[in-house]
Amino acid sequence: MVIPAGKWRAIRLNNQVKYLFNNSWLEIACRWTLGTTFIYASYYKILSPADFANVVYGYNLFPTFSINLIAIILPYVELISGISLFLGVYPRSAALIINGLLVAFIVVLTINLVRGHEFDCGCFSPHETGHVSSPTRMVVRDVIYLILGLQVFLFSGQRKLCIVP
Amino acid sequence: MQWRKILKQMLFLFSIAVISAFTINFFSPTGIALVGRWDETPGGVTTNNDTLTDVYEIEHPEIAKQIYDSGKAVFVDSRSYDTYQDGHIKGAVSMPAGQYDGLIQAFGEKYPTDTFIIAYCSGRTCNDSHKLAQLLLNYGYMNVGVFIDGYPGWKVEGYPIE
Known part of the structure; x- marks a missing residue:
């Protein structure tokens, strides 16, 4: 049986993608990038939960009873998952939690993008009143983070610098 | 598994x-409290952490306008300086709530503590005017109010802006 040249190219490309996706240096780069990003993102939210609660309220999506609870819990989920990714403690599970958060962020941002609701992202810092973020840019950024998270989750090789793989 | x-x-x-x-x-x-006050009708929203009881809330733009016309009050804009420059109540003084520490001394020298102050921000969903009002009360100002509909509420009525 003769395999056509086009199919060979596809197989080679497929193998190259697999090789890249299973590269342990890439895995550690993705894991640390995502880990530090989420630790950093949780910092201001933990320091000023009241400001973050105002940001959550500004999204105009959540029932009022849940706003303070989101503002209290979400930063710590980001922090613990971020530390867990950085140190390599249950990295697949931490990556799955972070991917879940990222999917939720993308859904929330897209809803506000579609309905044209102006709001402050509050992703990394609280802005002073009147600041409005660009949802399109934030969705693109979150999709990039999601790809990093998928790399960490789907990686099947030996992980480098991992305390509890 | x-x-x-x-x-x-x-x-x-x-x-x-x-x-x-x-x-x-x-x-x-x-x-913060586990459940906040996120209902806009009674005034500004809050996480239930702030003491709002000492602050006089102006709920109707017409009343804010009457106070403005009387010339007895100083309107203080608690939004960021950039937002203030984009448009504010005519004659309002800029004092972003986050920069209170750096600005209060000069403000205190210019306005005595019996000055009638009306703080405002971007409407009922923002909390900066309440924060600033509380800080001004703590500083020693005795007559501090918050215009809760803020700059958007003022602008929509067609009142003087600059």
């Missing part, structure tokens, strides 16, 4: 996060 293991680990990480969140929030001086 791989998925069961992952699920257990996720639950473990999530539990640590939730337990730390509630514990730290309970003991932290910046901790």
